[in-house]
Structure formats: C-alpha cells, structure tokens
Amino acid sequence: MTTTAVPSPAKRLSYRPQQKYIPVLATGSLLVLMFVIGSLRYENFGSAQVILDIFIDNAFLLVVAVGMTFVILTGGIDLSVGAVVALSTILSATLVQERGWNPVLVIFLMLLLGSALGAGMGSVIHFFEIQPFIVTLAGMFLARGLCYVISIDSISIDNEFYVRLAQTRIALPGGLHVSPSVVIALIVVLAAGYVLHLTRLGRTVYAIGGNQQSAMLMGLAVGRTKVLVYAISGFCSALGGVLLSLYTLSGYSLNGVGMELDAIAAVVIGGTLLIGGSGYVWGTVLGVLTLGMIQTLIVFDGTLSSWWTRIFIGTLLFIFILLQRIISVRRV
C-alpha cells in the first residue's frame, strides 16, 4: 500500500486528506486575496495591525462562533447566542455599575449563568427530543426578554477594573498591539481545538454529528455530550458578552441582535458542515476574520454603504454552501 502499489491509488490516498481541507483552504485563500487587494487599493491597509484590529474588533464574535462550532458539529444549532450575549452585557453592567458588585465575581457569575442556560436548553433538546431550532429560539426569547426586564437603556460602565482592562494594550514586537480580549479569545480557540481533537468529548462531538444513532449504539455518552455542547455554547456566549461589555464599556439590551446569524455565517464560511460531523475551529477563526475583513474593506473604501456588508456576507455564504454541497456529493 505504501511502496509497491501502482501510482494511481497512492495518488488517491494523498489526495483524500486534502479534500476535507478544501473549504478551510478556500476561506484562507480568499482571506489572503482580500488582504492583497486591500493593500494594493488603499493606503495603510497592508499592515499587520489591520489584521490585529480585526481581531480586536471581533474578539467577542470569535468566542461566540467557537461555541457555535461545537453545536453545529453535533448537527444542532443555537439561535440564543446573540440574546445571551446581550443578557451578559446588561446584567454585568447593572451589577457592577448600579449594585457595585465585585467585577471579577460578576464575570464569574455571568459565565456560570450562560453555562446553566445552555445546559438547560441542551437538556430539553436531548431528554424531550425537541428540535434544537425551536428550543434555542425559546431560549433566545427568554434571554432577550430578561434583558428588557433588567433595563431598556444602555448602561455605561466606569468601574476601575473594567476601564483598566478595556484600555490595556499589550505591545507586540514591531510596534503592534492587541487588547486583552484578543488574548482571551485566542485562549478559547486553543482550548476548543484541544477539546475537539485531543479529548474523548471532542471525538464524541464529531461522532454525534456524523450519525447520532451510530454514536449511541457505540456506547458513547450522547446525552451528556449534547447537554455539554449547548452548555459550552452558552458559556462562550456569556464570555462573548463580557468581552463585548469590555469593548464598548457598556451594557445594552439590544446588543448582539443578529449575532447568531454572524456566528453561523462565520462557522459555515469556515468550512464546517451544517449537517454536523465535519469542520475545524481554525476554519471558524478564518470565517470570523473573513467577516471582519469585509467590514474593514468597506470602511477603507468609504464609498460603499454599510448594507453592502450583508450582501457580501450573503453571497459568500452562498458560494461556500455550494462548495460544501459539491464536496459532499463527491464524497457520496
């Protein structure tokens, strides 16, 4: 198989692993292409800081999208992320600003709340066999409703801890800098990569996405994993909310409206199959970068209106879904 075989099967063997990387590679090339075009067309575009700025501006989306990747890998979907982000920003702003609670304690509480909400939804999905779409829709209504009950006004935060964390810039060699949020987001990405590829939980996630029935028959802990996956997504949404409240130094009930769509779009553009079972966290990082790059390009251009962002994202979604479709047809 390795040495004496005729060249054609060997060729096929070397071709195979590439195929599953095609969507990620396509996203990566697109990203490079956009960056090159931007650098050629606009002054000051071609610097590493532009890319770091995309990270700084989208750290919260990155964290949320990583959580969404887990859910989508199992073949589910989580529509509640945007609302949980908003709940996390408004609740932490209220507790820190108006009640004067300890910020560290509040952040910890938010993460706990997000995980609990996610675990609750996951339990309903698994034990009562209701579609994830509907359950997380209810979760979205619940979280958004709670936001409105807490406050309908934007609450700005001037707590010392928050302000210091928000304004800190970590210097990198070459005069570049990032915010602590980016570091947190990257830690989340690394942790997610570790969990998905090197732990039993990660294997089970892929197995459920591939075929839940088979995973169950193999004796894998399907129920526990499904609940955990939604808990992870809830945790990531709450963390995304904390990062967003750091980024804007405020909490607002209308934060993150439509963020679930951005997160799903980032995951899909990153090459994760929406039917589950195939995809990478790295792809999601590239997906978020792509969305950020589109926005940056439009800002640099200055003549295109903001709504072109949506149209571009929609077009990209279409192209990548088509690509996924072609690949999955070939695989069958």
Added chain:
Amino acid sequence: MTRHRLFWPSLVLVGLLLGNLAFTPDFFSIQVRDGHLYGSLIDILRLGAPLILVGLGMTLVIATGGIDLSVGSVVAISGAMACLLISKQNDMNDVTGVLTAIAVGVLLATALGLWNGFLVAGLGIQPIVATLILMVAGRGLAQLITDGQIITIRSSPYKLIGAGYWLAVPFSILVALGVFGLASMLVRRSALGLLIESVGGNAEASRLAGVQSRRLVWLVYAFSATTAGVAGLMISSNVSSADGNNAGLWIELDAILAVVIGGTSLAGGRFSFAGTVIGALLIQTLSTTIFTIGIPPETTLLFKALVVTLVCLLQSPAFRAKVLRQRRQPPPATAPPKTQPTSEIEVSA
C-alpha cells in the same frame, strides 16, 4: 375532544381572550364608528393579518419538512420596492401606478421564493441553510433599494391595503381571509395538500411513487415568499413607509411559532392552516393583552418564551411519555392505555 390537535391552542386563545375581559370589561365590544368596525378584537385581527399571511406560507414549507427563514427579509424587500416605485410617481394617488407597484413588489417576492426553491429543490441544499442566505443578504438588498433611508409615502390607494376599510371591515383582514380561503380550498379540495404532506413524510419515497416532489418544493417556497411579499405590502402600507432595516424583523420566528402552536409538526408530513391562523392570533392576542393590561411591553418576549416552551413540551411525544404519563397513571386504569397509542402514532408520523 382533548385529542383534537386544535384543542389546546384554541383553549389557550379563548383563555387569553377571557382573561382580557377581566381587565378590560368592554374587550369584546365591537362598535361601528364612521362606518368602520372598531374594537379590540378587530384590532387583533387587523394587526395579526400580516403574521397570518406569512404563517400560511410557512405552514406549507414546514409541511414539506423545510423551513423558510427568509420571509422577514422578503417582507422588507417587497415593501421597500413598492414604496420606492410609488414615491417615484408624480401623483402618488394614481391607482394604476399603485397597482403596478404592488404587482412588482409581489412578483419580486415570488422571484425570491423561486430562488429559495432553486437552492432547496434544484441544488439539494438544506432548507435552513438555503434560506439563511437570503435572510442575511435580503436585509442588505432591502436597504439597497431604499438607499438606507426610510421611504415615506403619501398615497391613499396604497394605504388601503394595510390600514384601509372595505365594507366597514379592515381591508387587511379581508386579504388574509381571502388567501386563507383560497389556499385551503386549493390544498384540501384537490390532491395538492396530500402530495405536499407526502413530500414532507418522505421526499424520496414520494418521488418514487410518482409525485413531482421537486416541483412541489419550488411551489411551496414561491408561495411562502409571495405571502410574505403581500404581508410586506401590508406592513409598509400600515405605516406609510418602508424601513429596509426593521420591517418584518423577527417575523420569521413569529411565523414559525404560529405554525408550531397550530399543531403542524416541524418534521413535516402534516399541516393545518386553521391551526396556523389560531397560532398567529394567539401570538397577536398575547402582544395586545400585555399592552392593554399594562405590563411593560418589554416582557412580551418572556411570555412568548413561556408559551413556546409549553406548547413544544406538550407536543413532544418524549415529554408526554416521560412526564405526563407518570402523573396520569394513578387515576383510573383506563387512562394509560389511551395515551399510549396516540404518542406512538405521533412518533411514527
């Protein structure tokens, strides 16, 4: 009677309406003022008309086992297009011009539905993903049409669709009723409804049995977008303006909710138009109730979350098997055998 699939939603609706009566004694009164019908019930019907329309389209899509997330964007696009065309006219009250604008708006919506149908039936993309594309891009398109502005128009013929009266009855109710009647007749007096349900039950099997399942899928997405287009005209006409950003925002979720409350299974294979209408009215009554009782309107979403969870749990065979059966076991011995077959049937359906 409790077994009938419309029993629980109807009961909740009636309960809500009666609950209103306790807070506002003249809730059920309908008056005639200036030759128009007035009253809370009429208001619920009038404001619920767009949701009923979108829900009817969504019902057929869900009956084929699909879902249409793009209806909110379609609502925004058709309203934006019609308002743009009317605002370009020299005389905004010109009836032919308004009719042309309406026709263009609805046809554009139908074309968008055909695009969805092409993605789902032609390319075989999952419905939730296929319609997500238009949901994301559609808002951008709507803003492109309105150039990011809110187009305000002053046109009395156009105003008729959403806020006008015809024979003392709000015109929008008549439109919703007309579409409901026509669609019900089409699907239940011909084989169309049965065929749609067969596609939802098993698309491949129905194709092998000789059903043109792909053509039917194209049809239901086109129908869904068309009803969304009409709803878009209604919404923009009611406020005499088109807002590409906010028109029809979240209406897809409300529509799906209405369909689910009405007893249509999200797995496809069976549907009920009457159930959807009840579901849509239930959602509208909920909003109105919260408004009239004086609970802060912000809590509407909390109530919706509660209702969705309750309805879905009650409809879930697993929930009934795990929770409700245990509770029913102590009473008479005849109860358990009765509940068991129904839950089993619904598992297989």
